[in-house]
Structures are given as C-alpha cells and as structure tokens.
Amino acid sequence: MARTKIAVLISGRGSNLQSLIDAAAEPDFPGEIALVISNRPKAGGLERASKAGISVEVVDHKSFETREDFEAAINHALKTAKVDFICLAGFMRVLTAGFASDWRGRLINIHPSLLPSFEGLHVHERMIQAGVKIAGCTVHFVSADVDSGPIIGQAAVPVLPGDNEEKLAARILEQEHKLYPACLRLLLENKARLLGANVIYDDTVVATGELINPPTN
Numbered sequence: 001m002a003r004t005k006i007a008v009l010i011s012g013r014g015s016n017l018q019s020l021i022d023a024a025a026e027p028d029f030p031g032e033i034a035l036v037i038s039n040r041p042k043a044g045g046l047e048r049a050s051k052a053g054i055s056v057e058v059v060d061h062k063s064f065e066t067r068e069d070f071e072a073a074i075n076h077a078l079k080t081a082k083v084d085f086i087c088l089a090g091f092m093r094v095l096t097a098g099f100a101s102d103w104r105g106r107l108i109n110i111h112p113s114l115l116p117s118f119e120g121l122h123v124h125e126r127m128i129q130a131g132v133k134i135a136g137c138t139v140h141f142v143s144a145d146v147d148s149g150p151i152i153g154q155a156a157v158p159v160l161p162g163d164n165e166e167k168l169a170a171r172i173l174e175q176e177h178k179l180y181p182a183c184l185r186l187l188l189e190n191k192a193r194l195l196g197a198n199v200i201y202d203d204t205v206v207a208t209g210e211l212i213n214p215p216t217n
C-alpha cells in the first residue's frame, strides 16, 4: 500500500520532527516524510531532515507581503512534493482560516499543554506561575483559531516542586516525542478520524495506551 506523503512544518530545533522521522523509519509506519518546510532559514530541524535524506524547503515569511502569499508558496511546495498530510512541529507562524479549511482533517499540531488550558506562547512559564500540578501536551487538528481544534491525544506529566521552565519543558517534551508519532499513526491508519467537530476512534484503539501517555515501544 502506498504510504501517505507527509510534510512537517518547523521553525526551530525540530526535536518533534526527529521523533516523526524516527517513527517513519519503522517499516510498518503508514506514512513517509516527503518534505520538511521551515519558515526560518537557520532552523536546526533542517539539518535533521537533510541528515535523514528528506527534501527541505525554506519558505521565509519575511519574503512575502501577506500571509496569503506566504501560504501560496507553502502550498506550491506541498503540491510539488505531492504531500497529502501536514504535521506542524514547532511552526511559529499563524495560518489563515483559508489554509486551515483547505487542509481540514489533514493538518495537525502539537502543543505543550493540556488544551484547552494554556494555549498560546510562554506556556511553561505560565503554568508554573499558575501553580498547576498537572501539565502535558496535546496533539490536535488545526482549525481557524490558534491552538484549538479537535483533540486527538494527550499526555500528562506532573509539575514538581522546584520546577523551572526548562525542567518542565523537558519533562513535557519527552511525552511529546511519544505522543506525536502515536497520534499520527492512528490517523494514517484511519483508526482515528475527524467527524464534524470531534475525533472518533476505532474500537481497536486502546485509549489508555495510545491516546493518553502512549508507552515507548
């Protein structure tokens, strides 16, 4: 069976990209990463992609006057590479409602909080300031509003006394690297899919094992 062609959009170091590259290297993974696009020419993730032999494109948002023009360039690269699924992984540009709707059901993101709590930026600092005791990460479909959209899976971690931003971010990131490939696999295998405003799952999906704190294989 042909493997789904995936593009990963990044802006930075690309540790989540790496977890997707590693997962896609498994022979039974139902997708292949065909393209990595960065809006920042110096994103560390570009090197990870090149090292894995994946095509890379830099689409620098600063070269475009409007968001629509920037997205048209992204769409052109996606079309050329025959991409049919997009993973945002630390992609720091807000996408337009038009882009989200064109890719509806085929565009997902990972966010380092248990959404709908703590959407937006500076999440780790804000969680520590708020004194929450449980933090985590969320993989969700992208909709017109930032960090919203139907939730696919989540992983929780404790916030411990003495945590600072770095310690908490590292604990969450460890879970991100398990959750993102697990959710992507479920979607590509059509065991999880978007239905209206919700995500529905096959009966075979083990909620505690795949959608909530997935184990490392």
Ligand code: GRF
Residues within 6 Å of the ligand: 012, 013, 014, 015, 016, 017, 089, 090, 091, 110, 111, 112, 137, 173, 176
């Ligand atoms: C991750 O924490 C992700 O959840 C957020 O941005 C960060 C990207 O990190 N959206 P990396 O570039 O994948 O290492």
